[in-house]
Amino acid sequence: MLSLIHFYGYNILPFPNVNKFSPLKSKTRAFANNKSHIYLAKMEQERSMDISLKDLSKQLEDFAKVRNWEKYHSPRNLLLAMVGEVGELSEIFQWRGEVDKGLPNWEESDKEHLGEELSDVLLYLIRLADICGIDLAHAATKKILKNSIKYPEPKVFLRDEDSYN
Numbered sequence: 001m002l003s004l005i006h007f008y009g010y011n012i013l014p015f016p017n018v019n020k021f022s023p024l025k026s027k028t029r030a031f032a033n034n035k036s037h038i039y040l041a042k043m044e045q046e047r048s049m050d051i052s053l054k055d056l057s058k059q060l061e062d063f064a065k066v067r068n069w070e071k072y073h074s075p076r077n078l079l080l081a082m083v084g085e086v087g088e089l090s091e092i093f094q095w096r097g098e099v100d101k102g103l104p105n106w107e108e109s110d111k112e113h114l115g116e117e118l119s120d121v122l123l124y125l126i127r128l129a130d131i132c133g134i135d136l137a138h139a140a141t142k143k144i145l146k147n148s149i150k151y152p153e154p155k156v157f158l159r160d161e162d163s164y165n
């Protein structure tokens with residue numbers, strides 16, 4: 001249940017950062033308790049839909065707004081928060097050695113944890129781009145095009161040892 005409530009950045013129970021950032025602890029807990037079922041329903045609904053970066057960006061904006069956290073979401077703070085989450089993501093792989101694609105030998109709980117940390121990185125990245133006035137979907141699409149010009153498709157079949165990477 002707790003991990004479900006962490007989904008989509010709705011980290012609303014037990015909401016540790018309220019202690020760090022806001023005096024509105026009890027008010028926010030009440031909000032969390034009242035609204036958690038709405039988030040869960042929304043989550044179920046969105047599971048089968050394509051969710052755009054814009055959708056996520058809007059959810060993050062609302063998340064910060066209702067908690068009066070916009071003042072903390074400066075470019076520098078968001079960048080540092082994202083780097084912190086990259087650290088948490090790295091910890092999951094730390095000391096495991098090489099890991100097979102698809103993570104066949106991992107516990108479900110470890111995979112779920114991985115999904116959460118990947119999401120934290122993505123969500124802070126989206127928020128950072130938004131706060132900096134960068135349209136991330138547009139920028140990423142342009143960058144893929146630029147990459148394809150820099151690294152053109154091979155005209156003939158390449159053996160592994162001849163490829164770029």
Ligand SMILES: Nc1ccn([C@H]2C[C@H](O)[C@@H](COP(=O)(O)OP(=O)(O)OP(=O)(O)O)O2)c(=O)n1
Nearest residue numbers: 009011016017021063069072088119120123124
């Ligand atoms: N000021 C904040 C604090 C949190 N979040 C959101 C974005 C992330 O998705 C998530 C990060 O929450 P935590 O800092 O509690 O980090 P974790 O979820 O990783 O918890 P922990 O560090 O306890 O493992 O919450 C946010 O948007 N703005």
